[in-house]
Amino acid sequence: MDFSLSEEQRAWQLKARKFAQEDILPISLQRDEISDPRETFDWEIIRKGSKLGFRTAAVPKEWGGHGIDLVTQAVVVTELARGDSAISKTFSQCWKWSHLIAASCTDAQKDRFLKPFLADDTYLLSSGTTEPNSGSDNRLPPEDDPKAGIKLRAERKGDVWILNGEKCFIANGSVARLFFISTRTNPSVHAREGTTVFMVPRDTPGFRIGKVFNKRGWRFYQNAELIFENARVPHANLVGEVNGAAKARGGALQFGALELAANALGVCEAAVEMAMQHARTRRQGGKCLSEHQVIQLKLNEMHMLTEALRSFVMRTAWERDRATLGDKTMGDFVNADLVMNYASDVVQRVTGVNMDIHGVERSMMNARVDKLVRDAMIWTHLAGNSVQRIKAVKHLIK
Ligand SMILES: Cc1cc2nc3c(=O)[nH]c(=O)nc-3n(C[C@H](O)[C@H](O)[C@H](O)COP(=O)(O)OP(=O)(O)OC[C@H]3O[C@@H](n4cnc5c(N)ncnc54)[C@H](O)[C@@H]3O)c2cc1C
The missing domain is CATH 1.20.140.10 (Butyryl-CoA Dehydrogenase, subunit A, domain 3)
Incomplete structure (x- = not known):
C-alpha cells in the first residue's frame, strides 16, 4: 500500500497547517475562556478559513467546490485540529451536509441551496436529529419499541409541511443558515420507516433558535436548541423521499x-x-x-x-x-x-x-x-x- 500523499494532497495539508498555526492557534484559548457560550464563536476565523477553501472543500468540483477526496479531508481536518478541534469541526460539519446536497438533492435544490452556500463565507450548515427524549434511540432504534426515536412531527398541508417540536444539542445550531432536520412523518411505524429529512432555512416562519448549551470542551463549537412552532417548510425542501430519511442521509x-x-x-x-x-x-x-x-x-x-x-x-x-x-x-x-x-x-x-x-x-x-x-x-x-x-x-x- 502506498501511503504517500499526492502533490495536491500535500498542498492542502500545508495550507491547513499554516492556517492552524498562524490563525487558529492564536485565538484558541482566548475563545475557550469566554464564559458565555454564545460569545465564544468568531466569524472572522470562519471568513478567513472559508476564503482558503476549508468550508467548501467537500463540494464536488462540478458544483463549484474543491471536491477533495476523503484522504485529503482526513489530512486537512487533522491539521486544523492541531490548532483547535472545535474550530476545525465547525468547518468540517459543513462538509458532510454540503456533500449530501451535491449527492442526494435534485438539481433545483442544488441551485437553491448549494449556490448560496458556495457564494457566502458565513453560510454554515447544521443537522438536527437529537431531541430531549431521543438521543441514542435515533442512532440505534430499539426493535421492540416502534414509537421510540424522533418525535418532531411534520404534517403535510398541500405544498407545505408543518413542523412542530424541538431539537437539542445541535451543532452549528446558533450560527447555521441551513438545517437538515429529521422529522417524524409517520408516527405509527418504526422510526426507520417513518422519518423524513427536510432542509430548513434559518428564516423559515415558525422556526427559531433556543438556548446555546454551555459545554466543558469544544467551547467554540455552538450547540443549540432548535424550536419549531407550526414552522412552514415547502415540500420542495424535502431531501429524497417521504419516510426515506435513512436512505437520504x-x-x-x-x-x-x-x-x-x-x-x-x-x-x-x-x-x-x-x-x-x-x-x-x-x-x-x-x-x-x-x-x-x-x-x-x-x-x-x-x-x-x-x-x-x-x-x-x-x-x-x-x-x-x-x-x-x-x-x-x-x-x-x-x-x-x-x-x-x-x-x-x-x-x-x-x-x-x-x-x-x-x-x-x-x-x-x-x-x-x-x-x-x-x-x-x-x-x-x-x-x-x-x-x-x-x-x-x-x-x-x-
Ligand atoms: C459536541 C456535540 C455535538 C452534537 N451535535 C449534534 C448534532 O449536530 N445533531 C444532533 O442531532 N445531535 C448532536 N449531538 C447529540 C448527540 O448525538 C447525542 O448526545 C447522542 O446521540 C447521545 O444522546 P444523549 O446524549 O441523549 O444520551 P442518551 O441517549 O440519554 O444515553 C445516555 C447513556 O446511555 C447509553 N445508552 C443509551 N441507550 C443505550 C442502549 N440501547 N444500549 C446501551 N447503552 C445505551 C448511552 O451510550 C449513553 O452513555 C451532539 C452532541 C455533542 C456532545
Missing part, C-alpha cells in the same frame, strides 16, 4: 465518523508535541523529564497510540475513496465506525497522559493542557458511548 453519517476520528488525531498530535516539549525542558531529579524512564514509557505510549490512530484513519479514508471509485473489494463502512470508537479512546488517553507529564503545571499554568483534556471528553458523547460501539458490532455480526 446515507453515507453522510459514516463520513462524519471518519471526520471525527481525523479530528481526534489532530488533538493527539498536539498533545504529543506539548508533552515532548515539556519533557525536554522541565528538569526534575537532576535531569530532564525525558531522561526519566517512567516518563519515557509515557511518551512511548502517546506516540504508539497516535501513530496507530493515524494508520487506522488514513487506511479507512483510503478504503472509502477506493469504494467511491467503484472498487467492490472495499466492503462496507464498518471501519468508519470502528475508527471513530478507537479515536474516542485514544484521544482521551493521550490527552490524559499529556496532563500527567505536565505535573502541577497542568492545572495551574497551562490552560492548553487542560483544554485538550476537556475537548477530548466530548468524544464520549459523539463517538465513544456504548451505542456507537454496539452499532459497529451489529454491523460486523449481521
Whole structure:
C-alpha cells in the first residue's frame, strides 16, 4: 500500500497547517475562556478559513467546490485540529451536509441551496436529529419499541409541511443558515420507516433558535436548541423521499465518523508535541523529564497510540475513496465506525497522559493542557458511548 500523499494532497495539508498555526492557534484559548457560550464563536476565523477553501472543500468540483477526496479531508481536518478541534469541526460539519446536497438533492435544490452556500463565507450548515427524549434511540432504534426515536412531527398541508417540536444539542445550531432536520412523518411505524429529512432555512416562519448549551470542551463549537412552532417548510425542501430519511442521509453519517476520528488525531498530535516539549525542558531529579524512564514509557505510549490512530484513519479514508471509485473489494463502512470508537479512546488517553507529564503545571499554568483534556471528553458523547460501539458490532455480526 502506498501511503504517500499526492502533490495536491500535500498542498492542502500545508495550507491547513499554516492556517492552524498562524490563525487558529492564536485565538484558541482566548475563545475557550469566554464564559458565555454564545460569545465564544468568531466569524472572522470562519471568513478567513472559508476564503482558503476549508468550508467548501467537500463540494464536488462540478458544483463549484474543491471536491477533495476523503484522504485529503482526513489530512486537512487533522491539521486544523492541531490548532483547535472545535474550530476545525465547525468547518468540517459543513462538509458532510454540503456533500449530501451535491449527492442526494435534485438539481433545483442544488441551485437553491448549494449556490448560496458556495457564494457566502458565513453560510454554515447544521443537522438536527437529537431531541430531549431521543438521543441514542435515533442512532440505534430499539426493535421492540416502534414509537421510540424522533418525535418532531411534520404534517403535510398541500405544498407545505408543518413542523412542530424541538431539537437539542445541535451543532452549528446558533450560527447555521441551513438545517437538515429529521422529522417524524409517520408516527405509527418504526422510526426507520417513518422519518423524513427536510432542509430548513434559518428564516423559515415558525422556526427559531433556543438556548446555546454551555459545554466543558469544544467551547467554540455552538450547540443549540432548535424550536419549531407550526414552522412552514415547502415540500420542495424535502431531501429524497417521504419516510426515506435513512436512505437520504446515507453515507453522510459514516463520513462524519471518519471526520471525527481525523479530528481526534489532530488533538493527539498536539498533545504529543506539548508533552515532548515539556519533557525536554522541565528538569526534575537532576535531569530532564525525558531522561526519566517512567516518563519515557509515557511518551512511548502517546506516540504508539497516535501513530496507530493515524494508520487506522488514513487506511479507512483510503478504503472509502477506493469504494467511491467503484472498487467492490472495499466492503462496507464498518471501519468508519470502528475508527471513530478507537479515536474516542485514544484521544482521551493521550490527552490524559499529556496532563500527567505536565505535573502541577497542568492545572495551574497551562490552560492548553487542560483544554485538550476537556475537548477530548466530548468524544464520549459523539463517538465513544456504548451505542456507537454496539452499532459497529451489529454491523460486523449481521
Ligand atoms: C459536541 C456535540 C455535538 C452534537 N451535535 C449534534 C448534532 O449536530 N445533531 C444532533 O442531532 N445531535 C448532536 N449531538 C447529540 C448527540 O448525538 C447525542 O448526545 C447522542 O446521540 C447521545 O444522546 P444523549 O446524549 O441523549 O444520551 P442518551 O441517549 O440519554 O444515553 C445516555 C447513556 O446511555 C447509553 N445508552 C443509551 N441507550 C443505550 C442502549 N440501547 N444500549 C446501551 N447503552 C445505551 C448511552 O451510550 C449513553 O452513555 C451532539 C452532541 C455533542 C456532545
